[in-house]
Amino acid sequence: MSRRRLLLGGAAALGGIAAAPLAPPAAAAGVPASADSGTVGTARESCWGSTQAGVATPVQSFAAFVGMNLRGGMHRTDLVRLMKLLTDDIERLTQGEPALADGVPELAGVPARLTVTVGVGPGFVAAPGLGGTSIPHWLRPMPAFTVDDLQPQWSGGDLLLQICADDPVTVSHAQQVLVGDADEFARIAWIQQGFHRAVGTTAGGTAGRNLMGYIDGTVNPATGSADFDEVVWIGDGPAWLRGGTGMVLRRIRMDLDTWASVDRASKEQIMGRRLADGAPLTGDRESDTPDLDATDQSGLPTIPDFAHVRLAHARHRAERILRRPYNYQDGTADGRAEAGLLFAAYAADLDRQFLPIQRRLQDGDLLNVWTTPVGSAVFAILPGFESGGWLGEALLT
Amino acid sequence: MNTSMKHNHGDSRSRALALAAVGLVAMGGLSACSDSSTTTAADNSSQACPISVADGWVKAADKGMTAAFGTVVNTSADDVIITAAATPAATTMELHEVVQDNGETVMQPVADGFPVPADGELALEPGGYHLMLMDITEPIQPGDDVTFTLNCSDGATAQFTAQAKAYEGAEEQYEEGGMDTMGDKQDVAEMTPDPEMS
Numbered sequence: 001m002s003r004r005r006l007l008l009g010g011a012a013a014l015g016g017i018a019a020a021p022l023a024p025p026a027a028a029a030g031v032p033a034s035a036d037s038g039t040v041g042t043a044r045e046s047c048w049g050s051t052q053a054g055v056a057t058p059v060q061s062f063a064a065f066v067g068m069n070l071r072g073g074m075h076r077t078d079l080v081r082l083m084k085l086l087t088d089d090i091e092r093l094t095q096g097e098p099a100l101a102d103g104v105p106e107l108a109g110v111p112a113r114l115t116v117t118v119g120v121g122p123g124f125v126a127a128p129g130l131g132g133t134s135i136p137h138w139l140r141p142m143p144a145f146t147v148d149d150l151q152p153q154w155s156g157g158d159l160l161l162q163i164c165a166d167d168p169v170t171v172s173h174a175q176q177v178l179v180g181d182a183d184e185f186a187r188i189a190w191i192q193q194g195f196h197r198a199v200g201t202t203a204g205g206t207a208g209r210n211l212m213g214y215i216d217g218t219v220n221p222a223t224g225s226a227d228f229d230e231v232v233w234i235g236d237g238p239a240w241l242r243g244g245t246g247m248v249l250r251r252i253r254m255d256l257d258t259w260a261s262v263d264r265a266s267k268e269q270i271m272g273r274r275l276a277d278g279a280p281l282t283g284d285r286e287s288d289t290p291d292l293d294a295t296d297q298s299g300l301p302t303i304p305d306f307a308h309v310r311l312a313h314a315r316h317r318a319e320r321i322l323r324r325p326y327n328y329q330d331g332t333a334d335g336r337a338e339a340g341l342l343f344a345a346y347a348a349d350l351d352r353q354f355l356p357i358q359r360r361l362q363d364g365d366l367l368n369v370w371t372t373p374v375g376s377a378v379f380a381i382l383p384g385f386e387s388g389g390w391l392g393e394a395l396l397t
Numbered sequence: 398m399n400t401s402m403k404h405n406h407g408d409s410r411s412r413a414l415a416l417a418a419v420g421l422v423a424m425g426g427l428s429a430c431s432d433s434s435t436t437t438a439a440d441n442s443s444q445a446c447p448i449s450v451a452d453g454w455v456k457a458a459d460k461g462m463t464a465a466f467g468t469v470v471n472t473s474a475d476d477v478i479i480t481a482a483a484t485p486a487a488t489t490m491e492l493h494e495v496v497q498d499n500g501e502t503v504m505q506p507v508a509d510g511f512p513v514p515a516d517g518e519l520a521l522e523p524g525g526y527h528l529m530l531m532d533i534t535e536p537i538q539p540g541d542d543v544t545f546t547l548n549c550s551d552g553a554t555a556q557f558t559a560q561a562k563a564y565e566g567a568e569e570q571y572e573e574g575g576m577d578t579m580g581d582k583q584d585v586a587e588m589t590p591d592p593e594m595s
Contacts, residue, residue, distance in 0.1 A: 081540025088560055100454040101466075101562040184539050184563055 040166050040199050041110040047094040049384040050243045051233055052391075054117030055322065055346050056223045060164040062171045063194040063326045065249055065342060066179060067157030067377055068186035069123065076129025078185055080396045083118075085181040086161075087390035089174075090116045099177045112167035114174055118391050119247055119379030123158035125395070133395065134238035138246050138350040142376050145362040154251045154375025157189045162247075162344070166199040190375070192251060194326020194342040210327055211339050212259055212370070214271055215278035217323045218286055219314075231320045234348045240395035243383030246350040251375030253333060254340040259370045270366045272307030280309060306366035312357055319356050322346040333374075340371070350378065446549035447473035448513055450521075453559035455486075455530070457539045464493070465528040465545060465559050466521045471513040478550035479511040479519075486543045487530035494526055504529075510550065523564075539563040 045053050070079075089099045094114045098105030122140055125133050141156065161178050165171045171193075179188060197208060210216045221228040234241045264275060272290060273280050280290035282302050290309050294302040303310050314320045322345060329339040347353035361368070382392050453467035465484075471477050482490045494507045511526055513519045521527050528545065530537075537543060541561040546554050 078538075081538060083540075084542070084560065085540045085562070100452060100560055101456075101564050181539065181563070 041112050042096070043113045043166070044095055044111045045113045045115050047090050047115070048386050051384040052117045052381060053094070053384075054115035054162055054164055055232060055245060055324070055381065056228065057113070057115050057164070058223070059196065059324055060113050060115070061166045061196050061199045062168045063162065063164045063342070064171050064175050065192045065194070065344070066161040066163065066175060067189040067191075068159040068161070068179075068182055069156075069189045070127060070158045070186045074127055074185055076127060076396055079124070079127060079392070082182060082185040083392040083396060084390050086116075086118060086178060087385060089177050089181055090391075091387070093174050093177060102177060103180070104173060104176070107169060107173035110167055110170050112165040112170045114163070114165040114170050116174060116178065117162040117164075117381060119160035119162070119381040120392070120395070121156065121158045121160065121377065121379050125380070130395070133240070136237065136241065136246070136349075136380065139378060139380050142248065142358070142378060143355070145358060145373065147362050147368045148373045148376070150376055151374050154190055154192065155377055157377050157379070159186050160247070160249070160377070160379040168195075192249075192328060192342050192375070193330060194328050196326065210325070210341050211254055211256060211329065213267070213275055214273070215286065216325055218273075218278055220322055221320065228322070230348075231353070232322050232346050232348060240392070241380060241383065245346045245348055245381045247344065247346050247379045247381050248350055248354060249375070249377045249379070250343040250373050251328070252341045252343050253338060253372045253374045255370045255372075256339055257336065269304050270306070270308065272303040272309035306364055308361070308365050308367045311360040311365050315356070318352050320347075321353050321357070346381065446477065446547065446551075446553040446555035447471060448477055448479070448547065448549065448555050450545075450547070450555070450557035453545070453557050454562050455537060455543050455559045456564040457537050457541070457561040458533060459536045460533060463530045463533060463537060464523075465530065465543070466523065467557065467559060469511065469513050469519040469521060471515060471517055471519075474515050476515050477513045478509070479513060479547050480550050481548040482528050482545055484530060484543060484545045485534070486537055487533045489531040491529040491531060492526070493529045495524055537561045
């Protein structure tokens with residue numbers, strides 16, 4: 001706690017510029033009539049391909065991450081049945097059709113860009129009958145970080161269902177169907193629900209600001225680029241992973257109550273980016289590369305040594321990841337509303353690409369004063385499947 | 398091996414809802430099922446029946462009876478009658494319907510097969526027409542693929558594959574019918590007590 005006080009004091013000393021008074025609200029304009037056109041609900045994402053949907057897919061507004069642990073005695077042959085059930089559900093639900101034996105088929109008609117992304121944890125690939133499976137070194141719990149306060153109820157898991165859509169009822173229904181079918185084989189370990197601004201509320205997409213006000217995901221590789229493929233998709237190694245990726249899901253609690261009292265200038269120093277547009281303190285646009293060597297008139301780094309962007313910045317080409325986080329606000333922690341970030345990141349090799357970044361953040365990121373990782377889980381996202389195939393076929397046959 | 402069907406939320410409310418749902422109607426009259434018109438599909442014809450089955454599924458079961466459902470699609474310009482069904486998963490199959498008999502909902506074999514109208518569909522669903530597996534040869538587990546052969550009135554056959562699903566709506570009726578399909582729930586390797594387990 002002494003470190004926290006110290007850093008809080010340091011952060012306060014950074015201030016000096018009071019937050020600008022709130023601007024008067026813009027004059028109320030007419031509400032656009034497009035809100036109920038149904039186009040958001042009928043939009044569909046393909047679930048087929050060499051890679052699973054839900055990673056390169058433009059981020060949807062709502063998500064549920066469901067971690068499950070295998071029930072006792074699950075053999076490879078049982079997991080085949082599990083994956084065939086999930087595959088069939090995914091093929092139907094993402095296309096706006098009810099699942100087989102769907103208990104509430106009335107809810108299936110609004111796909112809203114639903115994607116379901118399935119990953120397996122260390123316990124899954126250790127199931128009986130899977131002996132001899134080549135397991136990547138990064139498919140294990142993250143090493144402990146000094147900033148962690150990990151809680152079992154948000155950590156680990158043998159099976160991941162990542163359910164994303166632009167409508168929360170669609171996410172709910174898909175979760176109900178998928179977990180219902182998986183229930184024979186696995187029990188829920190945790191469910192973490194995330195959100196962005198609703199689709200249609202901001203021009204140019206639904207991603208954007210996290211609950212601390214920062215614009216998130218700026219430095220992601222461009223979807224569809226060779227760069228993206230290199231960062232995210234596994235292109236060699238065991239067949240069961242080719243077309244897959246590594247995923248780390250970190251539940252990062254934010255202390256929004258104390259954050260609210262941090263002044264704007266300090267917030268920008270802490271991040272190394274401007275709040276208004278996400279541009280680095282050394283640049284003009286969000287897309288500008290931060291100049292980590294720049295100094296101000298007094299000779300101090302323009303982007304401070306403790307700035308998040310400096311520490312998260314890739315030192316090597318290998319140190320890059322795809323960030324696809326969601327905000328969360330649910331439940332309580334210590335009697336206060338709990339909120340934060342479901343930091344979902346994807347990389348072909350988590351050890352090589354993600355760990356160095358996380359280690360730097362652990363050691364120097366001033367954001368650690370207001371953020372605490374309380375959950376952590378690592379999964380191998382399975383390769384995609386084509387029509388007629390099924391998830392995990394190369395792993396389980 | 399855990400082959401049981403689990404209640405996702407094994408409370409009385411979901412059970413009541415399940416009872417209220419179509420499963421009750423579909424399976425409520427199991428004891429009323431007649432053995433008088435058992436049919437066996439013939440597969441001595443290579444001629445294809447102009448029907449297909451979409452969205453086929455079969456209710457997972459450990460033993461005894463269960464049922465298969467789906468949508469039969471007739472792509473021809475003629476009406477088709479399905480006269481029999483068969484599957485390697487059961488020794489015998491029947492074509493069933495659900496009717497009201499003196500105020501009681503009962504399930505019984507159809508008298509004249511399943512009619513599939515020209516360029517039309519016939520729904521096989523809980524509470525309506527369905528394919529009855531009278532005595533399954535081994536447990537049908539969720540996720541299993543089960544193949545079926547349908548016989549058309551002209552002697553031709555059509556095949557389809559159905560995925561087995563854990564379907565909770567019918568459990569109670571199996572128990573009421575005195576057939577124990579749920580009594581062998583085992584999950585001995587569980588590390589923690591499961592309040593759902595009986």
